[in-house]
Amino acid sequence: MKDTEQSIIEAAILIFNEDLSAPLEKVAEKAQTTRRTLHRYFKDRNELMQKCKTEIRKACHKAMQKAYDSTEDPVKRLEYMFYAGIECGTKDTFLHKLHTLHDHDHRAHDKECAEYDDTFSVWKSHLQYLQKEGLISSMMTVEWMHQLFQGIVGASVSSRNNPQNDLEVVKKLGWFSFSRGIGL
Missing domain, CATH: 1.10.10 (Arc Repressor Mutant, subunit A)
Structure with a gap:
C-alpha cells in the first residue's frame, strides 16, 4: 500500500x-x-501537493545533511552538497519552482517558507562560512549564490533528459560552472 x-x-x-x-x-x-x-x-490536489512538498523537503534536507557530514574539507563539503542538489533532481527543481512562483511572497514566519528555508539551511550556512573564511567571493550574497545553485541544478536536471548525458558528467559540468561562478 x-x-x-x-x-x-x-x-x-x-x-x-x-x-x-x-x-x-x-x-x-x-x-x-x-x-x-x-x-x-x-x-484532493491540495493534499497531494502538501504531501509532495513534505516528501521533497525531507529528501533534499537529508541529502544535503548527508553530503555535509561526509567530509571535513570545507570545499569538498560544498561540492558534495552541490551534487546532492543535482541528485535530488526534479524534487529540488520542483520545490524551488513552487517556492518562487510569481505570486509567492516569501515570509520567514510563514510555516511553509520556514520549512523551505530549513531544507537549505545547512547549504546556506556553509556558504556563509566559506565567505567568512575567504574561500569564496564575498561580492555575492548567499541568496544570490543559492539562486545560482538552483539555476545550475535546474539546467543539470534538464540536461539529464538527453540519455547521452551521464549523471557523473552532468554533476562535474554543473560543479565547474557553479564553483567558477562563486569565485572558487
Whole structure:
C-alpha cells in the first residue's frame, strides 16, 4: 500500500514540475494507477501537493545533511552538497519552482517558507562560512549564490533528459560552472 502512495507522490512531482495545472488523471496514469485509487490516498490536489512538498523537503534536507557530514574539507563539503542538489533532481527543481512562483511572497514566519528555508539551511550556512573564511567571493550574497545553485541544478536536471548525458558528467559540468561562478 505504501508503494502505491509513494508511486503517486513521485508521479505527481514529475507531472506537476512540468505543468502545475495538469489533471490528476495524468498523475494517476504516470503512477500506473487509476484516479479512484489516487483518491484513496489523497482527498484532493491540495493534499497531494502538501504531501509532495513534505516528501521533497525531507529528501533534499537529508541529502544535503548527508553530503555535509561526509567530509571535513570545507570545499569538498560544498561540492558534495552541490551534487546532492543535482541528485535530488526534479524534487529540488520542483520545490524551488513552487517556492518562487510569481505570486509567492516569501515570509520567514510563514510555516511553509520556514520549512523551505530549513531544507537549505545547512547549504546556506556553509556558504556563509566559506565567505567568512575567504574561500569564496564575498561580492555575492548567499541568496544570490543559492539562486545560482538552483539555476545550475535546474539546467543539470534538464540536461539529464538527453540519455547521452551521464549523471557523473552532468554533476562535474554543473560543479565547474557553479564553483567558477562563486569565485572558487
